[in-house]
Every structure is written in C-alpha cells, then in structure tokens.
Amino acid sequence: MNTDASARQSSVRYEADERPPLLLTIGLGLQIALLTVGGVVLTVAIVSRAGGASESFLTWGVFAAAAISGTTTVIQAIRVGRIGAGYVLMMGTSGSFIAVCIGALAQGGPALMATLIIISSLFQFLLSARLSLLRRILTPAVSGTVIMLISVTVMPIAFNMLNRVPEGMPSTSAAVTALATVLVTLGIALKAKSSLRLWAPVIGVAAGSIVGGYFGLYDAGRVAAASWLGLPEGSWPGIDISFGPAFWALLPAFMFVTLVGAVETIGDSVAIQRVSWRRPRAVDYRAVQGAVAADGLGNLLSGLMGTVPNTTYSSSIAVTELTGVASRMVGVVVGLAFVLVAFIPKFLAVVLAIPDPVAGGFLIVLLAMLFVIGMKLVLQDGIDYRKGLVVGVGFWIGVGFQNDAIFPALVSDFAGGLLRNGMTAGGLTAILMTIFLEITSPRRHRMESDFDLAALPKIRAFLEGFARRQGWDKGTADRLMAASEEMLLALIPQDGEHSQPRRLLLVAHREGESAVLELVAATGEGNLQDRIELLGDERAVETPEELEISLRLLRHYASSVHHQQYHDTDIVTLQVDVRPPPPQ
Template identity: 45%
Template sequence: MKEEDNTNHQLLYAADETPPHGLSLFLGFQAIALIISGIALTPVVVLRIAGADAVQNSWVIFAAFIISGLTTCLQARPIGRWGSGYPLFMGTSGAFIAVGAAAVESGGLALLATLAATSALVQLALAARLSWFRNVITPSVGGVIVMLIVVTVFPVCTGLLTKVPAGSEGMPAALTAGVTFVAIVGIAIFGSKRWRLWGPLIGVVAGTLTAIPFGLFDTSGIKAAAWIGFPQVGWPGMDLSFDSRFWALFPAFAIVTVVGAIETFGDAVSMQRCGHRGSRPIDFRSVQGALRADGVGNLLSGLFGTLPNTTYSTSVSLVEFTGVAARRVALYGGGILLILAFFPKVSALLQAIPNPVVGAYLIILLAILFSAGGIRLVANGGLSAENGLIVGISFWMGTAFQSKAIFPALMPEWMHTLMDNGMTAGGLTALVLSWLFSLRRGRSNVLKIGKGSGVVGSVHEFLEERALAQGWDEDATRRLQLVGEESVMFLLDGNNETDKALSLSLRFEESKAILEFAYGATAANLEAAIGELAEKSAGTGQNAALRILNSLAASVEHHHFNDGDFLAVSVESRGI
C-alpha cells in the first residue's frame, strides 16, 4: 500500500478547533439559509399531497425547526454516546415524503406521529448494534432504496406543477415552474462552486417573484402572522390504537428509516474525512453517535408531530467550500433554527411559496437524490456481480410493484397496502438478497483464539491448512500466514480493554483472502499505525512488524465500534 500525503491543506479550522464567534455566527447563518427551505417545505409538501388542513402547516414547520435545531446541536456537542462530535446539520428528510403523505391521508398527523416515533426505535436499535449489520445493510442496498424513493415520489411532485388556483392554469403555472427550474439548473451548470451552493435558494426566490404578477403568491397569511409567537394550532397528538392502518404503513416507515440511517452513515463518514487536517481511520463510534442523534431526532419528530429528520449532505459541501469544520458553526446554526421557530412570519413566508415553485424545486431535489444519493451509494458499494444483482432485481421489483405489474389479482388485500409501494417492495427485496449473500459469505472458516502462548502457532496452522486447501502456492500461503500472525500480535499487544475473546474469520474471494478479526475494544488502531509509518524511522520491534504487514497486505481496515472492534485484512494470492 502506497504511503502518501493526505493532509487537508484547504482546511482552515478542524472539527476540534474554535474559529472566532463572528465567523462562526456568519457561517451558521449561511448554512441555515441553504437548508431552511428543505426543512420547512418537505413537511408542507406532505400535507399538501395528503390534502390536509393548511392551518396545520404552522405546527409542522415549528416542530421541524425545533427538532432540527436541537439535533444539530446534539451532533456538534455529543452527550455521552449520543452525537457525532461534528458539524452535521439536521433537517427534515425528503425520503419520508411518500410514506408520510400516505400516513396523513390514512390517519392524519396523529398517525404520522406514531409511525415516526415507533420507526425511530428501529434506527436506535440499528445504531446500538451497527457492527452486526455491517455486511447486510450495505451501500448498494441503501442506494437502490433511495432510487426507488425517487421513483415513488416523482409523480406526486410533478402533480404540484399544475396544482394552482382556478384561472392560473397553463402559462402562469408553466412559467413560474420553468423559471425556478432554469435558475437552479443554470446555476448548477454555469455557476462557480460558491454559487452552486446557493442555487436552490436562488431558484425558489426567482420562481416566487415570477409568480407574483400572476397572483400565485398569496401574501395574506404573511400579513396575518405575528412576528413573534407560537403556531396557530397546537400538538396534534398521537394515535395509539395501533390498528390495521398502523401495521400497513409501519414496514414502509421502518425501511425508509433504515435508508435514512444509511445516508447519515455516509454523511458522518464523509465529515470525518474532510473535518481533520491529516488522514485518519474512520471512527465508527462517532458514526454510531451520529445515528443515535438521528434516531433521537426521529423520535422527537414523532412525539412533536412532524416528519422525521436526517443529516444534510450540505454539511459536507459547506466544509469543503469554506474550509471550516468547527463544531461551533453547527452550534450557532442549531441555535438560529431554535430562534426562527418562534417567528411565525418566517413560517408563513415559506408556506406561501406557490405549488409550481415547490414542484420544480422538488423535481431537482429528487434528481440530485437519485444520482448523488442513490447512484453514489451503489458505486461506493462496488460494481461487483453480486451488487449488480441486488440493485437490478430490487429496482425492477420495486418499479413493477409500483405499477401493479406483478399478478396484483393474486395478492390478498392486506398485501396490496404494503407491496403497492415500490420503495417497500424493492427495499424488502434488496434486504433479503443482501442477507442471502451474507449467508453465503458467512460460510467462512472461523477460528476462536485465546490469549495464551500458543495463539500465533494456532493462527499459523489454521491459515496454512485453509490456504493449501484453496490451492494457494507456498509463497502466497506464507504471505497469508505472516499477515495473520502480525495482525494477531498487534491486537494482543496489551491494547485490549475487555476480555472479549478474539476470533478470526477467513474467506476466499477469487484471488484474494480476507481475514476478519472480531475483538473487544482496543486503544490502538492498526490502520492508523500503518498510516503513521511515513513519519517514523524504520527501527525495529513494532515499527518493523508494521512495515512487514504494510508490504504484504493488499488492504487494512480497522473499525472501532462501541460494542467491539473489527479488523479486516486482505491478501492477494498473486502478490501485490
């Protein structure tokens, strides 16, 4: 593995550094300006789709601001294991538009609240045992579900383009939507990196200004709203009957919650990569903290009666653009959201945005979600034949069920409620296929390793027997043995903080052997130690052992979780 300089030279303030308060406040305002439309418009769109009373808009926006502000602060300043410790801005999740609208149509905000709160428990459970699901809930699974969410929601969003008052159909609606669309896309194509961040907001403003001469922008609600105060209506309550309506929608909510967790996972990993000056391994304990904070946000969203939230990838874009990854920026941003929640005129202004503007904005948002969220996740998972099968079959199943093309007459009525949603059908298919592939991979050779003097010898014999049985030659077998022995010696070199037994799982994939060690929490990280080799002299002892391992292993990944460590080392049979 080649040693290289991974220093982030463009970073002005790392995550653990403190920029001036004035700069932090300005950047916090900038971040909120970029995401406020998504936080407020997403729950409003759900109510518009469901045909709910518009007076409820003020409450769902108020609750969304409160929850987003609190969880953004929690991400930046963790409480125990709750929070990532990075400036991850939180906001309403667009992934819940389809299932959220279905819940409001079926049982109002009370049913939505119950589904959001109960599905949050799925995410909290996933965060607590993230290491258990690392081989099943993969980027490919998350990617195909994100793409199916877009397929499910897209027809609904296009319907908003023509949902205007009588007399404004035709050219007024088309021109309003067109200006919004062209402004956002034009800035994305021709604008600089700075302007591309502001593109969605500029497009919404341009479309709204275009709507004014046609009477599509109703300002009566803005004039009637108070400057400071509480929403017009109060807490909608929760539906605790848990009847058939709840159980028909809960699987879909649970699947979308898992997708949201995968997106948060990706954002938390990306933020660690860009939030420090030097290269370092990903700390999955921080990722678990991000998922826990996200789960808390979903739980509070349900208890408050609004749509669940998630981390916004804009957080990473802002760090890359400004060079500031300091937590203080997110603390200011979260505080701004909490303050804005008590300004009803802000809520009224956002509610007044015309449907064609909202529809055009969401179409672009969905297109970005399909590519940057779905396709990127699939690509990150690798374009192997296995992942291609998962993505291809799941996407086909989702679109087929969405269009009712698979023997709908043969399904019982209760199954229609569940499977007529393409995201649910395709998501379940992806999870089942991924689980089946993990079962196949799970037939690995496993060795339970103790802590006595014969540990290295047992690993040596185990690897030799399995490699020869696989047809590896003597040189390749010896490389495998050296890698396994050095890895075990590192793990057992007095770094363990628990008495959890060490186990070695070995599997062969084409010309590669993958060794995965499961162990109790360790203070040291082998991946980080190898990364620091360039800063050390050759020496002897552990440095020499690390250099041997670095030269023989094709890859080394050491992941720290709250419930233990997992070290994955791969070795090529043909050498590297």
C-alpha cells in the same frame, strides 16, 4: 485508491470540524432551513388530512414536528455522547411513515399513532447498538440503492410541483418560473467562484421567486397575514396504552418502515462523510451508529409529542456537495432555525409562500445530485456481478412499484399500500437478496482467542488448517499468517492502555482466488485503513516507527484493507490474493 488525486479534485471548502465565518455560517444555515422546512410541514399536513384528524391536531403536529426536527438536527451536528453523527444531517418528518401513520390515525386516532411511534423508536435504538451485527446485510450497496431510490420516489413529486399554479394564471408562468430557478442555480453551481457557489441555493430560489412574483405566484398575502410570534392553538393528543387489536395489526408495518428508515439513515450518514472531508477517509461507523440513534431519539420525541416521525434528509448531502461547506456549525444554525420556525409563524409563512414551480425546480437539481451520490456509494468498494444484481434488481423493482407497473391490483392494499413506495420495495428487495447471498455463501471458519501476541501460535495453526482445507500450499499459509500478524501488531495498543483482558474473533473464508480474513476485537485505536492510505504523506500524523513498519508490511501482503470502527468493536477485513501453486 489514489488519495492525492482525490484530494486535488475535492470541492470541500470547509471541512466538518472547521469554522466558516459567522456571517457565512448563519446565511447558509438559514437558506438550508428555508428550503427544507416546507417539507417538514407538508408531511404533517398530508398525514393529518388524509387520516381525518382535526385542525387542532394539525396545528399541534406542525409545531411539534418543527421543534423536534430542529432539536435533533442540532444533536446530529454536535453529537451528544453516542447520539448524533457529528455531521450536517438535517432531520425532518419522514415520508416513509405517511401510509402507516394515516392508517393509525384512521383506526385509532393520534393517541394510537403516538404509541406505535414510541414502540418502533425503541427498535431503532436496538439497531444502533447492534449495528455491527448487521454489517453484512446493510452494506454500502444496499444503502446506495436506497439513496438512489429516494430520488426515484421524490422526483415525480418535484415534476408535479412544476405545474402547480393558481387558477387563472397563464400556463407559461410555471415554466418560466421553474426554468429561472434551475438555470440560475446550475449556472452559479457550475461556473461561479467557490465563494459565490455557497449561495447557489438561495440565489436560485430568490431568482425563481422574483420571477414568480412578477406572474403573481408568490403568496405575499399569506406572509402579511401571519403573526410574528405565537404558540399552537392545539393540544397534546396523548398516548393510547390499551394495546388493542389495531395496535397489534399495525405494529409490524411500523417496525418494517422503521427498518427502512434506518437503512436510509445509514446511507445518509455514510454519504455525508464522503462529502465532508477534502481527503477521502474510511467510513467511521461510530458516526453511523450515532446518526441512527439520533434518528431513534427523534422518533421517540415525535411519539411522546404526538406528531409524525422524523428521519435524516438526504438533501443534506446534496447541499453540502453543492456548496462545499460541511461545517457542523451550519447544522447547528439549521436546527436552531427549525426551532424558531415553531414559534414564528411569519417565518413559516415566508417559506410556504414560495411558489411550487420554484421549489420543484430546485428539488430536481438536488435529487439529481443525490442520485449520483447513491451511485458513488454503491461503487465505493468495487462491484462484481453479485453486487450488480442486488443493486440492479433492487433499483428496478423499486422503480416498478413506485410507478404502479408491477401487479398494482395485488399490492395496492397490502399493508396500507406500503410497497407502492419505491424506496421501501426496492430497499426490501436489496436486503432480501443480500441475506440470501449471505446464507448461501461458502462456510466461514472461526477461531477465538485472547487479543494479544500470545495468540499468534494459535492463529498460525488455525490459518494453516484453513489453507490446507482449501488446497493451498504452505507458501500461501505463510502469507496469510504474515498478514494476520502485522494486522495484530498494528491493532494492539502501543501504550498498553487496556488493562482488562479482551477477546479476539478471527473469521476466514474463500472468495474465488482470494482469502478473506476478518478480525473482530475492541481496540480503541485509530483507523488502519486511513493510516495505510496516508503512509508517506507529509501531512499525516506522525506514526511510531514500529507501527509504520507493520502498516507497510500489511499493505504489501493484503490486496485490500477495510477497517470498520463501531462503539466497543473494531472489524478489520483483509483480502489476500492467493498465488497459484507452481506447475508440477
């Protein structure tokens, strides 16, 4: 990777750990909240009305969803312990849960839905804690496919919103209003100075709303009628702990949707890291674990409060790339704004009064950017024909199911229409294909030892045996050993800070004419991938001479180095090209 070129091309104005001016932070946070809170409310309304719930449940559900979304958005931004990503990841009600929540409401009411959400949230905490075990299944290719399918799933809704106008309004009013929104947003995003580009979303929506107001599309009456302060008139729906037949029938569907939501969150938390720093960094999977844990916390709170589950909003990534502001403080402002919305009906009315053609036009711009971000995620580690098949088949299966083009009569009633959601169907396809590839991949050779330099003789014997079984010569075995030795020297703490004995797992397998070595250990050290990229960079943190020598040798021996850091576990993967033996 050419990091210098990447840095020069970066459009990041404020990185995740930087603090923009207070006025800019508040202004950007409020505009993001204004543009997304409508989706939080809409999902609750759809579930409530389709499931036959009462008006009091809808009132309570909207209040609880806004408050929980705000709380978890703040947690995602600031990270509390191991919960939260530490990035701007907006949280809101999840569209993936619409079908199963409607089924739960219809079969057992709000109390049954709440119980199912609580149980499935525990599964998400388990996924977060054991995410490293799923690293070969929930890959960037799978996550990128799911992110691309989010655009496919939501784009039809955006297109439909373009034409929604009250009866009696001229048909041209929707087109002119939507066009004004898109043109102003794109014009500022493409050609304005970086300082003005920060305001592209709110200026575009404001321009569209002004044009819509000229045609009478902006519902000013709703804003005037709303009170300034207020609490919901509904009440807590309770929890059903009878665990009857309806609970057991719906639990598998809730668990599966939770898995799909976790894959979406993984993709979002990887993608937000790509757009939050001027210089590209290796993905920090501890932040990914934190994002999934915060997602689980949001779902747990949603179940306890009796409202629809939440998830990360992928629009966070598109807005961050559009504005160039990735500061965590923006996420804090967005979260606080969501909480305020729960207690200020007037604020909520201002958002809900925005004409649908305006919201639809702006959503089209965001979804287009999100699709490209998903594409970049798929391509970040390169792509071969196997990855290409996984991504291509998964994507088009998702498109087909989303548009009822694949056996609609057979899948329409399956699990409450679960597979009619393109993100779910395509994501499941990509996951199953990845599992198949993993099961049928060449046998992996493993060895365990203590994580210290005394393990080097055992590692040498292991790698010599591995090279011999592959038909490689002694020179190749020496090259593998040299790469492994430098990797071990780079990972072992320089100050001996670990007094407890630790274990090392070394896994080796063949991929074509390359050897792939995977070291699994708990190190607590910095990311080797980042350190290698920054060798020779004057802006890099000073590296001890012995460590720098090891890093330079490692870069020489290995064609690629990937370092995945999880809580309590580090996984370093080396690819070493095998030199063909000399002709006899």
